[in-house]
Amino acid sequence: MQCLVSENSIHLCNPHLEKMKEDILYHFALGTGTHDFPALFGDVKFVCVGGSPSRMKAFIAYIAEELGLGSSGGDYPNICAGTDRYAMYKVGPVLSVSHGMGIPSISIMLHELIKLLYHAKCSNITIIRIGTSGGIGLEPGSVVITRQSVDATFKPQFEQVVLGKTIIRSTNLDEELAKELLQCSKEINQFNTVIGNTMCTLDFYEGQGRLDGAICLYNEEEKLQYLKEAYDSGVRNIEMESSVFAAMCNLSGVRAAVVCVTLLNRLEGDQISSSHDILVEYQQRPQKLVGYFIKKSLGKV
């Protein structure tokens, strides 16, 4: 492993980048030749990422209000307006970025985000994924802070294919950060929050044992057996991005956490059938928790 550990604390595990005159972050529509990264992003300390662009826009408005940095018009421009692949918003030390759905989509975003933070000479960065998930054995609306991200066989590892060969990477997350987040949840005391393992799958339907996809070649008993095995191994929720998120943050030396709300209890069903208003309120819970954590970290609580 040839990671460049520089004083700015982002480890850049790619010696080739040093030789490039310009770096185009294609999926952000940003580039070092056209944008002044240290000026634009040098003060970033917290990066929050989530699947949905509108949710990440809502988060920046929320955190701006919480930190007393709200813009007069209440509007925040999309820094990646030149593309519709991802959306990015910034207020003070907080960057909010969407990543779409699934490991490949968040992986493209993280490659470009880590390079962005490196080029901007950022230091002491904390990255938190705030997302939605299916819960196992938890009341819907519960929030899970990930202890370990595990694969579909409940192993804490991520298989990365490099030049056609499969290599295994660790999916450890920052234990201390997870505990700090749990403490924050206790302090705000508004919803159930647990620390548990998070299973990360490549598919939402067959990969998570759902009976309601276009293809399903197993029965309900096999599904429930699989979900119970997951529960017994320590899994409390299932989503589709945490493993590569943990692996890449690990390699890059960035403190990282995953905070997801559970939209349903998969032991009781597959369809997400709660009302729109209830789902909207659930989705605000990780935002509230992480918003409080950021305020507290900045000494504003």
Next chain:
Amino acid sequence: MQCLVSENSIHLCNPHLEKMKEDILYHFALGTGTHDFPALFGDVKFVCVGGSPSRMKAFIAYIAEELGLGSSGGDYPNICAGTDRYAMYKVGPVLSVSHGMGIPSISIMLHELIKLLYHAKCSNITIIRIGTSGGIGLEPGSVVITRQSVDATFKPQFEQVVLGKTIIRSTNLDEELAKELLQCSKEINQFNTVIGNTMCTLDFYEGQGRLDGAICLYNEEEKLQYLKEAYDSGVRNIEMESSVFAAMCNLSGVRAAVVCVTLLNRLEGDQISSSHDILVEYQQRPQKLVGYFIKKSLGKV
């Protein structure tokens, strides 16, 4: 395999669906309890899918114009306006749907799309993915019609994890349809088009041998050796969705094709550095080709 082969020609490989009173297509924000699928979608014959929502919106405006079905205001409402996960547009017999980036993202969309077409009782459907890709040994701007979608070891297969176990699915595409599309390209005679294999990867940077990601632990020689092996095996372009697209269309009995433009020649570099205008023109090529194919199929050429 327990696929229901009904007269409507969509094979539904899930016996559980018949027992459900209502089906909520969560990521489309559509449901059989709230929307009349046969009325909304029953006349669909062509479905075009692509990563970017704005590109799929541009495609529906283009095809409306081509088919003489243009709306007076030139605007087309997003059928999935209740969510920002995917965007969907319709004009006459053509449905245009975005799928985001990567296998998991297109897989969620396809599960819900296949169920949508089934619930709508659609018949004789053709689905074409129009996308962007990295080329191997082709002049940038060339269009590749996929013969076979292959994995990172150049095998024509897709590994699907179901309840923690890996199963292998075929990634065959419709040979006749590929030939018809190639013939269309000859008739419009505006850009280079080839039939070739398409490599589908789970990662844009390390998975495709790029030297410009946040992580890169191999050298340029190893990269070029890998890309040359891919070329020698018949691969002409690399993207991130075709394998699961082919596998799911196969299982569902839907005629399918993949038509991608190459934005660069990967034997010559990794960064997508062409000007915005050139990239926009390249991205219109699959749209033009598939637009011509649809017109011809409808007897309008």
